[in-house]
Amino acid sequence: MIFYVALADAQRLIERFQSTAGTITVAIVANIKEALDYEEEYPEAALATEYFSEYEIRHIVNAFQEIGAYVKIYTGEDSFMRSVLDGEFGKLPRKNRMVYNSAQSGTGPGRKSLIPAFCQLHGIPVCNSNPYVTGLARHKYHVASLLTAHGLPACPSWYYLGNGRWMLGRTPPEDVLLIAKAAYESASIGLTDDNVGRLSPVFLAALDHKIRILRQPVIVQRFIEGFEVEVPVFEHAGAQPLGVVSITLDGQKDLGRRFLDFDVVNRDGYGFSASDHLEADLRTRLARDAASVFDLLEVSGVGRVDFRVTPDGAHYVTDVATSPHLVQHSSFAWLFRSAGLPDSHALALLAAVNARRFGWI
Template sequence: MDDSVPAGSEVIRRYLRELQNISSDLRVAVVANTKSGTEKGVDYAAHSIDTEFFSEGEIEEILYAIRSLGIYADLYLDEDKFIMDVITGRFKSKAKKFNLVYTTAQNGVGPGRKSLIPAFCNLHRISVTGSNPYVVSLCRHKYHYNKILAALGLSVAGSWLYSETSGWAGASPPREGMKVIVKPTYESASIGITETSIVEYSRDLDSQIKSLSSLFQQPVTVQQFIEGFEVEVPVFCHRNYLSFFPVGIQLDGNPLLGEKILTYDRVYNDSYEFYKYEGPAAETVISTAVDAAKILGITAIGRIDFRITEGGDSYITDVSTNPHLTTFSSCSFLFSQLSLRHADLLGTWLALSASSAGILGL
């Protein structure tokens, strides 16, 4: 860790020092899916779920970062193998004084899949990184968390829910002529998102929205589209919630996205860049992101995403309880701007999770 850490990140250094005190007694079991090492379960015909899977290089980055902290780490490439090892006792045979399961696994389709390992670990009293199973599932339902945050006064992009079986939820669809973006409700990493996802709503579009609901076998969230900038705000969630600065998304070197978005193809191929957003809405989105993380009960590290108009009005568009912690991620970019290493990001994730599990007294 670099000793010349800028002012404001001293708390991160403290987390890392506390983690070092137990590093030799800590085992981290990483449960993850990789593009080449995991046999996919049910998948979508249009956009594969493996956009959420690690590449071989990314999983090696994660393991190297954890091990460079002096922590023992082993790897499970699918949920079934991990579950069987726990049931048969093989997992326990490798246990150390302190044990954490770091899971990003989400094989298959539909709601709740990212909560499987956290829920299973709770059943077997195994400490797991990140948020609890309920919060993980809640924050995978774009419409539900949007309405919770809106009801508590946070600025969110207006959202409506459409189901193939029951049509529009609530009183009415969006108003005619409103520019909206149409998204599968349970997905992340831009699954189901293309340039044609942004449309001006009319009743004539209901058949297309119904087709998308059928294609991805889930309700569709239709969200007010905000032209302008897009930022991601990592939030470090513990007793004192902490956020440093918004990380902007730029496409082809341009931070002002206008009508452009992160499509499935761009996300799959990492065809975008990060920058430090210092526009007029910076302080507002930091404060709003912290409020959102508190309201939703996110633990360890979360990420709240916004679209910001050229005039500085900001709106929450997405939430993540388990943001990517690879070297190519907004969280890693933030740490690099604080003169901290990628390994320090993983260490912070583990320290905050260990504290929530009662292993560390942060």
């Protein structure tokens, strides 16, 4: 389902940006797969699945240049921070400079907050959410707990610390099908078939192994059989959903017990589709709840809220992205493309929303 009113608002915002883009530089801070030395890795899960390929970087640069912005690329956090500290960043052309960060070098919690925090310290406008929100959204259990406390449909969740220890002694029922995910990761890092099962010594042994190799706890959630959808959201007089996009595997919308594991995500082995198979009222509720999550977590610019939906229409938030992918293989780009607009408008919207937030348009 595409919300054409929201897309029209997005288009008008992009057009306003284009009228002043000649004054704007976009500095991209990114990890690039082909430029990494892979010194810091997990033994059984490549961090590079979170990073951009050179092809994707070219697409991002072209999208910003098409709307008239000047673009500068920094590979990794170190190169950008050195540029700021030695004064090179301040000499970039055009008076209005914004930073678009996707870099998250290293492992563990909070690593995607480094550039937003550094930019905040130095008074540099950044397209991402603030450091606190960026770090918070990467802690899946904390997000689920906040949503539950505010009456939003979070997936029932427990927090496993390893070696038989559960946060506050809370354990899931033995008769419920469960899925375990790395607490601080995205892009399905560490997610394989043995992450799904019922509470048992065998299942806990598998989770203990995951915790050892990923060096972090896991969030254990009720496994929701059925559909998976993404709701892209942008900031426009509050949170504005763009549409409800279904995820497909082998062309099928009803995933049943299938899910986006590490292998599928790493090779972009999933697709996007309209959600017309869902009742209109359900699509409205998904959009409304996605907007509420965006507002509750105080996400800035653009974001995405992911759900699993049962065949009878119950829906549960499974993930929140404060820096969602906006490249060609993304639900943002799919929505624009499906409306007959260039998929590069997904990145143009990011620039336009933030230029307005900074008072430049």
